[in-house]
Structures are given as C-alpha cells and as structure tokens.
Amino acid sequence: MISRFSFFVGYRYWRARKANTFASFITVFAVTGIVLGVAALIVVSSVMNGLESQLKQRILGAVPQLTLSQSPSIQDWKTVSGNLSALPNVLGASPSVTTQAMLQSSANIGAAQVYGVYPELESQLSQVAKHTYAGDFNHLQPGKYNIILGAQLARNLGVAPGDKIRVLSGDGVVYTPLGPVPSQRKFRVIALFEMGSMVDASLAYVHYQDAKRLMRQPAHSVEQLRLYLDDPFAAIGMGETLAAEVGLDPVSTQTSDWRKSYGHLFAAVKMEKNMMSLMLSLIVAVAAFNIVSALVMMVVDKTTDVAVLKTQGLDTRGVMGIFIIQGTLNAVIGLALGMGIGVLLTLNLNTITQVLGVSILGAGQSLPIQLQISQLAMISIGTLVISLVATIYPALKAAKVQPANALRYE
Known part of the structure; x- marks a missing residue:
C-alpha cells in the first residue's frame, strides 16, 4: 500500500511546474496518446459491436438458430414444444422442414433454401414476419401452395406478389426409366420480406404441409423442431443437453445450430473485432x-x-510510491479525458458524419453503434494496469538512489 506521505509528495511533484521542459513535453505527449487511444478504442469497439448485433438480427433472425431432429418422427410434438419453450433463453419452438430447391420463373431461375413453417407460430416468433410486406405469413394456407420470397430473390427471378413460380425440390426425387425426376409444383408469390442481409437472396417460406407434400413426405409428421432464442449465441452451449432436458431419447435425437451455415461469417467478424481492439490497445500501451x-x-x-x-x-x-503516484495521475487524467471524448463521439457519431458529409455505408445508411458498459470497464481497467506497470521501472530506479553518492557534492 502507498502511504499518505508518499501520496502527498507525489501529488506535490505532479502539480509543481517541471524544471525540465522536455520532460513536461513527454508527459503531455503520453497523456495525449492515452486520450486518443482510449477514445479510438471506444468508438471502434462500439461500431464493431453494433455490426455484430446487426448481423445477428438480420441473419440469425431469419435462419434456424437451433434445431432438434428425431427419426422417424417426434411423437406429441406440441408437448415437446411446450417443454422446450420453458427452457431458459428459449422464446418458443415450432415444427420446421427445409429443402434445397430451384425456383423457376418465366424470366430466370435461381436456387433457394425453402422453409416449411406454420404461419401462426412464425408470425409470433420470427423476425422475418416483422419485415414482411405486400402480404404476411397468415396468407400461407395449406393446400394453396403460396410462397413468401426474399426481396432480392424476387428481383433476381423478376417476379412480384401475385406471380407464379415453379419450385423443384431435390428431396422428392422419383427415379424413372428416363432417370431421376425432381418433385415440382407451382407456387404463387403472396408476400416479400427484406432483412437487409444475404438471406434476402437465398430464402423462401411456404406452409409446412405444402413443403412436406413437395418433398413427398407425410404432411402432418414432424421430424424437426426449430427453436427461437432470445440470444442466438446461447445456442452454442445448449445442443448437447437439449434432448435430455425435454425427455427425448438422446440416441435418436440430433441437434444443430446456426454455426453449421453461418459460423464462418461470425468467426470472421469476431476475429476482425479482436484484431482491431488489439491494434488500438497497442496504441494505448505505447x-x-x-x-x-x-x-x-x-x-x-x-x-x-x-x-x-x-x-x-x-x-x-x-520512494517508489511517490513516482508511482505521479505516473498513475497522468494515466487517470488521460483515461478520464479519453473515456469522455470516446463516449461523446460514439453517441454522436452518425450526427457528426452527417454534418461532415461523410457517408461510410452509403447514402441513407447510418453506422450501427452499441456501447457496452462492460467493455468500457475492461478498457478502463486495462489502461490503468498498463500505466501502473509502466511506472514500476522509474520507481525502482528512484528507490535505488544512494543518499551518500547523491549528496556528496551538495
């Protein structure tokens, strides 16, 4: 512990006007570097947090976050769904079936992932339902063969609500003397959705029973339940124990999560986020x-x-305490100014870019920003620890001063 006397002397030395002008300049330079480094770290980290959150909402809000599958089928799926909904972090569960399909219009052809859903459950739980226009999920009725397309997928196919397209599924292939023939049906486009991400060009939704008929499977059998989570990242630790918690046979039950399809994307975002934080932390360290x-x-x-x-x-x-106090006070000032400037810049970043006429993401788009208190705390603690370590060498050098040698010519 630093004594009160050491704190008093260190504080007096810190306040006193420096006899060495160059030392004063170096001190100001160091404090300014901490201010700029901390402010930049806060701004960049907040933008990266916002980007990750936006991707989580726009992509993981549309694709299955966690699925539970059982062969041959899940008996009494409504009870199982209710038990799943009672688990922590689970908002709800609904039957789901998916197939890779080719979509053909009069103008073009394209591939898509087609999900079969129950519209009454999808409307309550899915983020896609909140971004659907020109119709809604309630228009998906069994036997009507209606389909909801992503907006970009519809543009690629050159179709609009009311048009008909042909859907060819590879899961309902029938082998004939002429070779394999895929299952196909005509569907009518009744609505579009736009999440503002890559899923707009690759996803389509139909009624669950229509999807099962397209795949030439029993229309009412349920082999897979799709779980909706309050935090999609919570799916990573849930899969292994999910079956046991709801009373299903763990041998015949399989679980999968979003990492199978989009894990590489979020891993890249996380790596970029960590590397940016590391680079800016090195600025603070220097x-x-x-x-x-x-x-x-x-x-x-x-x-x-x-x-x-x-x-x-x-x-x-x-003696060490005197010089540790001086260095720590400089670090605290730099940290306080950097935190204040960084938070103000972060909260007003989009306004500042608009005033300066800078468009980073394109016209009409604002930067996603998410300021996290826990991250601010980590930045503060890390800066103080680095600064404290930096004061140890000068403090040891001062403590090794020999009074006899230092006062010999005084």
Whole structure:
C-alpha cells in the first residue's frame, strides 16, 4: 500500500511546474496518446459491436438458430414444444422442414433454401414476419401452395406478389426409366420480406404441409423442431443437453445450430473485432509507456530530494510510491479525458458524419453503434494496469538512489 506521505509528495511533484521542459513535453505527449487511444478504442469497439448485433438480427433472425431432429418422427410434438419453450433463453419452438430447391420463373431461375413453417407460430416468433410486406405469413394456407420470397430473390427471378413460380425440390426425387425426376409444383408469390442481409437472396417460406407434400413426405409428421432464442449465441452451449432436458431419447435425437451455415461469417467478424481492439490497445500501451521516459527524467531531476527523504527515514516502498503516484495521475487524467471524448463521439457519431458529409455505408445508411458498459470497464481497467506497470521501472530506479553518492557534492 502507498502511504499518505508518499501520496502527498507525489501529488506535490505532479502539480509543481517541471524544471525540465522536455520532460513536461513527454508527459503531455503520453497523456495525449492515452486520450486518443482510449477514445479510438471506444468508438471502434462500439461500431464493431453494433455490426455484430446487426448481423445477428438480420441473419440469425431469419435462419434456424437451433434445431432438434428425431427419426422417424417426434411423437406429441406440441408437448415437446411446450417443454422446450420453458427452457431458459428459449422464446418458443415450432415444427420446421427445409429443402434445397430451384425456383423457376418465366424470366430466370435461381436456387433457394425453402422453409416449411406454420404461419401462426412464425408470425409470433420470427423476425422475418416483422419485415414482411405486400402480404404476411397468415396468407400461407395449406393446400394453396403460396410462397413468401426474399426481396432480392424476387428481383433476381423478376417476379412480384401475385406471380407464379415453379419450385423443384431435390428431396422428392422419383427415379424413372428416363432417370431421376425432381418433385415440382407451382407456387404463387403472396408476400416479400427484406432483412437487409444475404438471406434476402437465398430464402423462401411456404406452409409446412405444402413443403412436406413437395418433398413427398407425410404432411402432418414432424421430424424437426426449430427453436427461437432470445440470444442466438446461447445456442452454442445448449445442443448437447437439449434432448435430455425435454425427455427425448438422446440416441435418436440430433441437434444443430446456426454455426453449421453461418459460423464462418461470425468467426470472421469476431476475429476482425479482436484484431482491431488489439491494434488500438497497442496504441494505448505505447502511450502509457511514454510515461516511463517522463518519470525517468523526473527521477534524475529529483535525485537530491529523494536522497534527502531517504536520510530522513523514507523506505524503499515510500520512494517508489511517490513516482508511482505521479505516473498513475497522468494515466487517470488521460483515461478520464479519453473515456469522455470516446463516449461523446460514439453517441454522436452518425450526427457528426452527417454534418461532415461523410457517408461510410452509403447514402441513407447510418453506422450501427452499441456501447457496452462492460467493455468500457475492461478498457478502463486495462489502461490503468498498463500505466501502473509502466511506472514500476522509474520507481525502482528512484528507490535505488544512494543518499551518500547523491549528496556528496551538495
């Protein structure tokens, strides 16, 4: 612990006008570096958090976050669904079936992932239902063969609500003397959805029973349940114990999550986020270690004072405390200013870019921003720890001053 006397002397040295102008310049330079580094770290981290959150909502809000499958079928799926909905982090569960299909219009042809859903459940639980226009999920009725397309997929096919397209599924292939013939039916486009991500060009929704008929499977059998989570990232730790928690046979039950299809994308985002944070943290570290230069010069200037204090009984810990206090005060000032500037810039970043006429994501789009208190705490603690480590060497150098040598010519 630093004594009250060491704190008082260190504070007086810190407030006093520096005799060495160059040492003062180095101190200001170090504090400014901490301010800029901390502010930049807060701004960039908040933007990366916002990007990750936006991707989570726009992509993982449309695709299955966690699925539970059982062969040959799930008996009494409504009871199982209710048990799943009672689990932590689970918003609900509904039957789901998916097939890779080719969609053919009069103008073009394209591939898509077709999901069969119950519209009454999808409307309550899915994020896609909130971004559907020109119709809604309630228009998906069994036997009507209606389909909802992603907006980009519809543009690629050159279709609009009311048009008909042909859907060919590879899961309902029938082998004939002429070769394999895929199952196919005509569907009418009754609505479009737009999530603002890649899923707009690759997803389509039909009624669950229509999808099963397209795949030439029993229309009412349920082999897969799709879970909707309050946090899609919570799916990573749920799959292994899911079957046991709802009373299903773990041998015949399989689980999968979004990482199978989109894990590489979010891994890349996480790596980019960590690398940006590391680079900006190094800026803070370099600025913090500039404190070493300023404190070493201060030790040289105050060698006589230190010698006098040691002859009066100040021990090694007390001498170290004086210079640790000086370096820490500089770091605290830099950290406080950097936090204030960083938070203000983050909260007003889109306004600032609009005033400056800068469009980073394109016209009419704003930067996604998510400021996290826990991240601010980590930045604060990390900066203080780095700065404290930087003061140890100058403090040890001061503590090793020999009073006899320092006062020989005084």
